Amino acid sequence: MELYGSYTSPFVRHCRIALLQTELECEFLEIDATQSATLSPTKKVPLLVDCELKLTDSTSILTHLYELVGEGFLTDLEEVELYHMTNTVLDACVNLVLLAKFDGITADQSVYLTRQKDRIQSGLEAINNKTFSQALPLTQAETRLAVFLDWAIFRNQISLDAFPALQQLLDLAQTDPIFTQTAPKE
Ligand SMILES: N[C@@H](CCC(=O)N[C@@H](CS)C(=O)NCC(=O)O)C(=O)O
Structure with a gap:
């Protein structure tokens, strides 16, 4: 492969x-x-x-x-919801980063990008109110979420100051050697 x-x-x-x-x-x-x-x-x-x-x-x-390897991926409905909600917020964030990079367009110049920015904020607020694992291993949806948070911080797109549950999940993810080994790098 x-x-x-x-x-x-x-x-x-x-x-x-x-x-x-x-x-x-x-x-x-x-x-x-x-x-x-x-x-x-x-x-x-x-x-x-x-x-x-x-x-x-x-x-x-x-x-x-x-x-x-004989394992399922995303079988529980709540997990599916968290995984896709995270992807929606992640896609919005990627959109902001790439439009700034390729076209130099930022949210203050675009009504739709302002909507994307609002979506990121309201999405983070909703996800922060969910309940997460307190110990490893993370679920697949939590892994997607931790990967998103780490990337968005790396790209200076978000701060977790107002989202303690998200910060706690990211801290937990960072105790996993596979997570830290795959951290984003240019
Ligand atoms: N739904 C896709 C999204 C993949 C995606 O957005 N990848 C970004 C990199 S983070 C990309 O290649 N973007 C290039 C582009 O938008 O032209 C997936 O889950 O694989």
């Missing part, structure tokens, strides 16, 4: 965590935005190639990896 991605992408990081957890054999190939635009029809990372199988989304990749 080959996983294509970057060392900064939170979606790719979740897949790198899964590869370390499952100990599946897979080559990691670092690619940039130009290469992902040619390699993947979605022009995004991650991309997983397993013989004839080509998977273009982190959720299908994670489902495949855990299936290979």
